[in-house]
Amino acid sequence: MSTALFRKPLCSALVLFNKTLHRCPEKRRYAIKSGILERVVAAFQSISGDAGVSLGDTVREQHGRDESVHRCHPPDVVVFPRSVEEVSALAKICHHHRLPIIPFGTGTGLEGGVGAVRGGVCFSMRKMDQVLDLHQEDFDVTVEPGVTRKALNSYLRDTGLWFPVDPGADASLCGMAATSASGTNAVRYGTMRENVLNLEVVLADGTVLHTAGRGRRSRKTSAGYNLTNLFVGSEGTLGVLTKATLRLYGIPETMVSAVCSFPSVQAAVDSTVQVLQAGVPIARIEFLDDVMIDACNRFNSLSYPVAPTLFLEFHGSTRSLEEQVAITEEIAKDNGGSDFSWAQDEESRGRLWKARHDAWYAALALRPGCKAYATDVCVPLSCLPEVVVATKKDLIRNGLTGPIAGHVGDGNFHCIMVLDPNDQEEVGQVHQFTERLARRALAMDGTCTGEHGVGLGKRVLLREEVGPLAIEVMQGLKATLDPKNLMNPGKVL
The missing domain is CATH 3.30.43.10 (Uridine Diphospho-n-acetylenolpyruvylglucosamine Reductase, domain 2)
Known part of the structure; x- marks a missing residue:
C-alpha cells in the first residue's frame, strides 16, 4: 500500500x-x-x-x-x-x-x-493492566503497560515498598518510561531512566525484544549496549512497550514536609541551590512563584503568603530528619525565608502538597475559558537562578499569564502559559516566548524538555540541542528498527 x-x-x-x-x-x-x-x-x-x-x-x-x-x-x-x-x-x-x-x-x-x-x-x-512479578527481597517488580503508578503503589501498600517516580498525573508506567518522565521526587530517586531495569518491546514488524535479556533484573550491568535506555524516552517511535521491570524502594520511616516563602525569586532559587550544595538528601524541593501561589490560594481556599515559595519534603529516620530540617531552615532564613509551615502526618502532608499538585488547574482558573500550555526547560543548577529570574522578567515585560512551578532540585521548571486559543496575536506571543525560553535554556547548556518529551512541537529545538550528527545517528537507529517508519511517525525526529 x-x-x-x-x-x-x-x-x-x-x-x-x-x-x-x-x-x-x-x-x-x-x-x-x-x-x-x-x-x-x-x-x-x-x-x-x-x-x-x-x-x-x-x-x-x-x-x-x-x-x-x-x-x-x-x-x-x-x-x-x-x-x-x-x-x-x-x-x-x-x-x-x-x-x-x-x-x-x-x-x-x-x-x-x-x-x-x-x-x-x-x-x-489499558487491558494489559497486571502486576506480573514482584520480588520484595530484590526491590523490583514487572508490570504490564496498563498499570499506572498509583495502581502499582496501591498494590505495594502492605509490602513496605513503593515506586517513587511521580509526574503528578496518574500515568501508565510504560507511558512514563516512553517519555522518560520524572516529577517531584526525582531529586532524590531519579527519573524513569534510572529506575527501569528491563523492557519487553514489540518492534514494528511484530518481533518481541527484551532489552536486557528475557527475565533479567540485575541492579546494574555492563553487558553490551544499553538498549533499555534506548527505548526509555523513545516516545513510541521505536516499538510498543509491553512490560517494564522497575526498581522499588523502601517506604521511609518518617516523612516531613514544609512550605516556606521568600522575598524574591532569586532568594528562593538560591536557597534551593545551597541546600543541594550542602549535601542535604532532600526528597522534594518544588518552587512556585507569587503568581502561582496566588492562583493556588484562590483555587484551594488556602492562605499562603503571596510570594515566591518553596515546597520541601524530607525522607529518612527521625534523627536524620532533624539534621536535614535544621540545615535547610538555616539556609532558608539566611536567604530571607519565612512563614515556615510544617507537616508530618500523612493527612497534613497531603493538604500541604495539594497546592503544588493542583497547580495546573489553579493556573487555568486564572482565566476561565482559556487553555494552558506547559513549558519544560531544565538547566544546570548553577544557572537556575539566572534563567528563572530572566524568565519572570520576560513574562512581565510581555504581559503574559505564565505562573511558574518547577522541580527546581533538578534545575527543571515549567511556565504554565494560560492563553486564549482564539486570539491569534496572543497565540503568537506565547509561541515566541516559549521559543525564547527554550533557547535561553539551551544557551545555558540546558535542555528544551526536562521530562515531557519532544513529541510534535519540539523537533526543531531537539535538532538545535543535540546537533545534526546526533540527529543522523537517531535517524539511523530509527531506520534500522523501523525501516517502514510505522512506529508513531511524525514524532521526535
Whole structure:
C-alpha cells in the first residue's frame, strides 16, 4: 500500500502551535481505503475479538489527543490488545499493510505524542493492566503497560515498598518510561531512566525484544549496549512497550514536609541551590512563584503568603530528619525565608502538597475559558537562578499569564502559559516566548524538555540541542528498527 494514502504530517511546530485546541471533527475520511480497512479490521477482530477493535468516532477521538495544546488527530482504528502475543500479531498485520502504529497509555502526555498525524492504528494498552512479578527481597517488580503508578503503589501498600517516580498525573508506567518522565521526587530517586531495569518491546514488524535479556533484573550491568535506555524516552517511535521491570524502594520511616516563602525569586532559587550544595538528601524541593501561589490560594481556599515559595519534603529516620530540617531552615532564613509551615502526618502532608499538585488547574482558573500550555526547560543548577529570574522578567515585560512551578532540585521548571486559543496575536506571543525560553535554556547548556518529551512541537529545538550528527545517528537507529517508519511517525525526529 502506498504511503500516499496517509495524511501528511503538519510541516512545522509553529503551524501546530497556531492550530492548537481545535475541536476534533465528528466525521472525517479514513486514511485507509475502505476495502483494505474492512480486511484489516476483520484480521484485528480475529486476534482481539469484536470488543477489542473500535471504529467509533468518540473512541478514536479520545485516542487522538493527550493533555497538550496540539490538535486532535484521531487514528483510523483503535485496538485493545490483552497480551504481548496479541500486540505482536496485531503489529505484524500493520507491518504487512504499512499502517502506522501509535501506542496509547492513559493520554496524560503534554507534547502531542499520541496524535495519529498520518492515520493508522492506535494500540490502547489499558487491558494489559497486571502486576506480573514482584520480588520484595530484590526491590523490583514487572508490570504490564496498563498499570499506572498509583495502581502499582496501591498494590505495594502492605509490602513496605513503593515506586517513587511521580509526574503528578496518574500515568501508565510504560507511558512514563516512553517519555522518560520524572516529577517531584526525582531529586532524590531519579527519573524513569534510572529506575527501569528491563523492557519487553514489540518492534514494528511484530518481533518481541527484551532489552536486557528475557527475565533479567540485575541492579546494574555492563553487558553490551544499553538498549533499555534506548527505548526509555523513545516516545513510541521505536516499538510498543509491553512490560517494564522497575526498581522499588523502601517506604521511609518518617516523612516531613514544609512550605516556606521568600522575598524574591532569586532568594528562593538560591536557597534551593545551597541546600543541594550542602549535601542535604532532600526528597522534594518544588518552587512556585507569587503568581502561582496566588492562583493556588484562590483555587484551594488556602492562605499562603503571596510570594515566591518553596515546597520541601524530607525522607529518612527521625534523627536524620532533624539534621536535614535544621540545615535547610538555616539556609532558608539566611536567604530571607519565612512563614515556615510544617507537616508530618500523612493527612497534613497531603493538604500541604495539594497546592503544588493542583497547580495546573489553579493556573487555568486564572482565566476561565482559556487553555494552558506547559513549558519544560531544565538547566544546570548553577544557572537556575539566572534563567528563572530572566524568565519572570520576560513574562512581565510581555504581559503574559505564565505562573511558574518547577522541580527546581533538578534545575527543571515549567511556565504554565494560560492563553486564549482564539486570539491569534496572543497565540503568537506565547509561541515566541516559549521559543525564547527554550533557547535561553539551551544557551545555558540546558535542555528544551526536562521530562515531557519532544513529541510534535519540539523537533526543531531537539535538532538545535543535540546537533545534526546526533540527529543522523537517531535517524539511523530509527531506520534500522523501523525501516517502514510505522512506529508513531511524525514524532521526535
